[in-house]
Amino acid sequence: MSVAVHAPETAAPILSVRDLSVRFGSSRGPVLALRKVSLEVLRGSIVGLVGESGSGKSTLAMAVMRLMPSNATVTEGGIQFAGRELLTLPAAEMQRLRGDRLSMVFQDPMTSLNPVRSIGNQLIDIQYRDRQLSQFEKRRKAADMLRRVGIPDPERQLGRHPHQFSGGMRQRIAIAMGILEKPELLIADEPTTALDVTLEAQIIQLLRELRREINGSILFISHNLGIIAELCDYVVVLYAGEVVEQGPVRELFHHPRHPYTQALLECDPARIEEVRRELPTISGDVPNLLRIPAGCVFAPRCAKVYDRCCSEHPVDRAVGQGLVARCHLLAEGAGA
Amino acid sequence: MFAQPSDSVVTVVVEPASPGFIVDLFRRLRQEPLGVLGLTLVLLVVFCALMARWIMPYNPDKIKVVERFDMPSAIHIFGTDSLGRDVLSRVIAGSQIALGVGVFSIAVALIFGIILGLLAGYGPRWLDNFLLLLFDSVYSFPTVMLGLTVVTLFGPSLETLISVVITIQTPGYARLIRTATLSAKTSEYILAIRSLGGSPWRILLIHILPNIIGPVLIIASMDIPSVITLEAGLTYLGMGIPPPAPSWGRILQDGFDNIRDAPWIVIAGGIPLIFTTLGFTFLGESLRDLLDPKLRRIV
Numbered sequence: 318m319s320v321a322v323h324a325p326e327t328a329a330p331i332l333s334v335r336d337l338s339v340r341f342g343s344s345r346g347p348v349l350a351l352r353k354v355s356l357e358v359l360r361g362s363i364v365g366l367v368g369e370s371g372s373g374k375s376t377l378a379m380a381v382m383r384l385m386p387s388n389a390t391v392t393e394g395g396i397q398f399a400g401r402e403l404l405t406l407p408a409a410e411m412q413r414l415r416g417d418r419l420s421m422v423f424q425d426p427m428t429s430l431n432p433v434r435s436i437g438n439q440l441i442d443i444q445y446r447d448r449q450l451s452q453f454e455k456r457r458k459a460a461d462m463l464r465r466v467g468i469p470d471p472e473r474q475l476g477r478h479p480h481q482f483s484g485g486m487r488q489r490i491a492i493a494m495g496i497l498e499k500p501e502l503l504i505a506d507e508p509t510t511a512l513d514v515t516l517e518a519q520i521i522q523l524l525r526e527l528r529r530e531i532n533g534s535i536l537f538i539s540h541n542l543g544i545i546a547e548l549c550d551y552v553v554v555l556y557a558g559e560v561v562e563q564g565p566v567r568e569l570f571h572h573p574r575h576p577y578t579q580a581l582l583e584c585d586p587a588r589i590e591e592v593r594r595e596l597p598t599i600s601g602d603v604p605n606l607l608r609i610p611a612g613c614v615f616a617p618r619c620a621k622v623y624d625r626c627c628s629e630h631p632v633d634r635a636v637g638q639g640l641v642a643r644c645h646l647l648a649e650g651a652g653a
Numbered sequence: 654m655f656a657q658p659s660d661s662v663v664t665v666v667v668e669p670a671s672p673g674f675i676v677d678l679f680r681r682l683r684q685e686p687l688g689v690l691g692l693t694l695v696l697l698v699v700f701c702a703l704m705a706r707w708i709m710p711y712n713p714d715k716i717k718v719v720e721r722f723d724m725p726s727a728i729h730i731f732g733t734d735s736l737g738r739d740v741l742s743r744v745i746a747g748s749q750i751a752l753g754v755g756v757f758s759i760a761v762a763l764i765f766g767i768i769l770g771l772l773a774g775y776g777p778r779w780l781d782n783f784l785l786l787l788f789d790s791v792y793s794f795p796t797v798m799l800g801l802t803v804v805t806l807f808g809p810s811l812e813t814l815i816s817v818v819i820t821i822q823t824p825g826y827a828r829l830i831r832t833a834t835l836s837a838k839t840s841e842y843i844l845a846i847r848s849l850g851g852s853p854w855r856i857l858l859i860h861i862l863p864n865i866i867g868p869v870l871i872i873a874s875m876d877i878p879s880v881i882t883l884e885a886g887l888t889y890l891g892m893g894i895p896p897p898a899p900s901w902g903r904i905l906q907d908g909f910d911n912i913r914d915a916p917w918i919v920i921a922g923g924i925p926l927i928f929t930t931l932g933f934t935f936l937g938e939s940l941r942d943l944l945d946p947k948l949r950r951i952v
Contacts, residue, residue, distance in 0.1 A: 386839075421845070421848035423844070429845040443849050494849055
């Protein structure tokens with residue numbers, strides 16, 4: 318990152334996704350996995366992306382990395398990274414960005430590391446762009462990063478293979494690989510889901526420290542609301558491929574406006590004060606993306622649904638302190 | 654003649670190679686009686702091939718018509734053949750041809766197979782389709798028929814034989830490598846490496862290949878005996894290596910022609926063929942079992 322003393326660089330978005338729609342070709346017809354998704358990640362901030370399984374969280378991450386499966390296409394919209402349009406970038410240039418200015422940590426550390434290559438070699442591989450650095454210096458940089466993410470005695474560990482480490486250690490190694498070149502944006506796709514709770518807390522603490530140290534931004538994908546509340550500055554709620562609500566973390570958690578966000582927060586066991594036999598759930602299922610409802614996507618499951626919801630697609634409305642929600646109830650004079 | 658490689662082997666995960674790994678492999682191999690037997694037989698043949706010059710009692714091509722069809726005795730342990738040549742010396746010299754054809758042609762076929770398989774598995778769809786068509790066309794020829802045709806066209810020689818073996822074996826390895834590349838290409842660690850900026854060539858050569866090479870190496874080692882048998886078979890039919898080269902197939906042919914007068918020639922030519930075939934097969938199978946974590950016994 319360039320040192321800019323004069324410009325308020327923290328205010329400029331490092332990542333800006335505009336009206337992004339992604340379509341998957343399937344044997345039963347096209348699936349619109351993302352529909353007009355817009356979000357921004359400001360420099361130095363951590364943005365949480367929340368949603369149920371299948372809501373399109375990972376699809377969005379892969380679209381930003383330009384690593385979508387071959388049956389997926391971006392049908393409209395754009396992704397700007399540090400002012401450059403990623404979707405039209407030549408493949409070679411995109412590859413140069415990945416791992417250097419833009420990188421990613423995956424969900425399952427048991428499968429996201431090459432099993433037959435030593436972690437030292439894998440960490441050295443990532444530095445292949447740097448022609449000036451000697452092999453010895455690359456090795457030292459790798460060891461330093463391992464030490465930084467909390468791997469004890471890193472010089473000795475460099476020669477070991479992934480299967481010789483525990484799950485928590487592996488995820489630390491994966492994070493070390495992700496941030497080795499001090500990327501401006503790290504996408505973390507549920508990096509703690511496969512870990513147990515104590516490790517989860519350690520990884521979150523680590524990410525928070527690293528954000529400060531390398532002054533990068535993080536797009537943090539999770540379905541764990543507790544972690545999002547703890548770590549993120551800004552939250553984007555994704556439902557069935559649409560952003561239904563987004564805003565600063567405090568406002569969104571304390572005054573959610575969209576019925577889906579409200580329901581989601583009510584279901585979080587950590588927030589429930591009285592001990593109940595049954596956990597609250599949102600009844601119904603995520604809509605089949607082959608047949609998206611004509612009106613609001615959440616209408617079939619919404620407790621506050623009324624006639625307009627089923628016929629007309631709601632638009633984004635700015636409400637409260639920086640919140641944007643997509644719900645008819647927020648329209649003036651809505652019959653609720 | 655050639656075992657069709659089964660699909661299940663593709664999923665075998667070979668543990669990373671490290672000094673401790675090789676030592677550990679040998680220690681575990683020692684506990685497999687068939688593996689030890691296989692290793693012993695293979696080492697015996699390799700020893701004969703390497704030391705042939707010093708351990709052959711006579712010149713294998715030296716003709717002494719006076720001594721033709723001598724019974725096995727202290728002077729000629731395996732007796733002599735129709736031209737009075739020492740059969741033991743010819744059998745030892747034959748091990749060089751057998752291993753040369755078997756190991757060399759399999760190694761070359763393996764290298765071609767790896768290159769083509771990686772290209773088909775990782776390259777664009779049209780290249781994959783084109784290469785698959787090519788593999789299947791070669792695969793669909795019956796081995797011996799193809800061998801006989803090529804030999805008839807180009808004349809029998811060691812080079813022709815090796816070219817035939819390479820042509821026949823390459824598609825099999827290429828198909829295995831292609832399938833394994835296709836599944837490795839979509840695995841999460843390759844995705845992770847791509848997300849860290851790995852270039853396609855680096856991904857293919859330093860990440861995918863080491864992960865998928867193990868099972869193919871084992872299958873190739875088990876193909877060595879079938880190639881040796883093919884060489885002996887074609888030579889027996891007069892379509893392999895021309896005389897006077899002491900190929901085991903040639904010894905068998907000579908012995909078969911004179912089976913009433915001198916049955917020891919067929920026996921002496923057949924036993925090393927059987928030993929070599931069994932040796933490589935046992936060793937290959939034990940290695941496969943030892944390297945497959947799913948089949949590994951809990952110690």
